Amino acid sequence: MRATVVVGSLTAIGIVTAITAGVMTVVRNDQVADAMQLSTVSCNASLGPATTGPAGSGAADAGRLGEEQRGAVALIISIGKQRGLAPRAWQIAIQAGMTESGLRSLNYGDRDSLGIFQMRPSMGWGTPAEVTNPTYAINKFYDVLLKVPDWENQRPGESAQDVERSAFPDRYHRWESMASHLIAELGQVVNATGCGEGVGNLLPAPTAAAGAAIQFALAQQGKPYQWGAATTQQNSYDCSSLMLQAFRTAGVTLPRTSRQQYRAGALLPVEQAQPGDLLFWAYDETDPATIHHVAMYLGDGKIVEAQQNGVPVHIRAVKWTEGELLDQAVRPGV
Structure with missing residues (x-):
């Protein structure tokens, strides 16, 4: 079984390396309008804090990611777009992947946890070869996320916890700003949170x-x-x-x-x-x-x-x- 896991992981790493340049090019070349035509979420006023921003609010963390990590982010965004999922779903997956594995397809983890999201074959997530395949793992994550009641109306880290069922539920919030920054940078979604200076049906200021x-x-x-x-x-x-x-x-x-x-x-x-x-x-x-x-x-x-x-x-x-x-x-x- 261990040999299977190692081979599966090496294959997965190879997949990430091979697809990084291509996927990131595709993501970068997508038109902003295409991204915004997705069923984007409402302003974070209804979702809890999440924001794009300058260095100090996600950009610095994003800048420390390596090639494999950025390739995983690009693939998360690309698959999310292919499935017609809102940027909120991409953000949840990025935060979960960064928390669980540092956005790397690992061939080890707690007990039999493997891959980007540390999915456990013994818990029905798939075979070792499947859960260490980034494409399979990302699609599987999205499949489970979509079954979470009201996932799109929660703070992203809370929805990540609903999928991962971690013993440390608050840890997913740490990467919230970085994930939003990456959605804007790699996904080319202008104002990914939906909260610019226009914030919905606000009343005019009285004075x-x-x-x-x-x-x-x-x-x-x-x-x-x-x-x-x-x-x-x-x-x-x-x-x-x-x-x-x-x-x-x-x-x-x-x-x-x-x-x-x-x-x-x-x-x-x-x-x-x-x-x-x-x-x-x-x-x-x-x-x-x-x-x-x-x-x-x-x-x-x-x-x-x-x-x-x-x-x-x-x-x-x-x-x-x-x-x-x-x-x-x-x-x-x-």
Whole structure:
């Protein structure tokens, strides 16, 4: 059995090496319009954080990939396109493959795990020769993904976990930004997350100041989170520095921290929030002294935020019933 595995793996590596140049050429030569004609997912406002962006939000990790790894990414994208799958599916597969094997078709793993996705022949994923064949493994991954309920409306790492069933479910999120960057670079999908400055059916900003603040915040998407980020630069943000700088461009001065910003405007019921209003999260929803996060409401059930380490500035959906969200929003400068 081991000999079969080794031969299968060597064959798979040969396949990856042979197809790398051809597949990547095909992917690069696809027209942007062709990619966008797929059933692309909606903005990440409904899917959780995922973003393309500059160095520091995925490009650097992508730049460290070798030929075999980039060949695997190109094949994931190519097969995804052939099957008419949305870029969200490609992203999930890239994150899973990077987490499980570093995007390499391995001939070893935990117990009998093999290949790009560390599929186990003993668990019905296929023979050793099949699961170490990148084309088979990618198609098999997609087959299982498509059976996951609501996979397209989850954060990509969560859907990857639903396929892989790992004992460490949170580890797939690490490669989220890199996967989005690769979709844009190799898949030629402009704004792979669906979240540019146009973000769906957003309400118009009620004031010029709110509109200016929103425009600034949206333009920061993809920039990395940094706790305690300086408010004199725009390379990185934490939650409150993003709000401070957004409103500063609009001529409204906010204090530095989220707890202070809660006192920097008029309070209104959170369900009545308008674009540009600030929403707050607290460890104790009845005690503003425990506020730990702030975000800007965009309308249409969406916010823009600098959330946490490892997650760049992004748009996501918000529900008025979600945990730790305060019942009051704040309208700055009022």
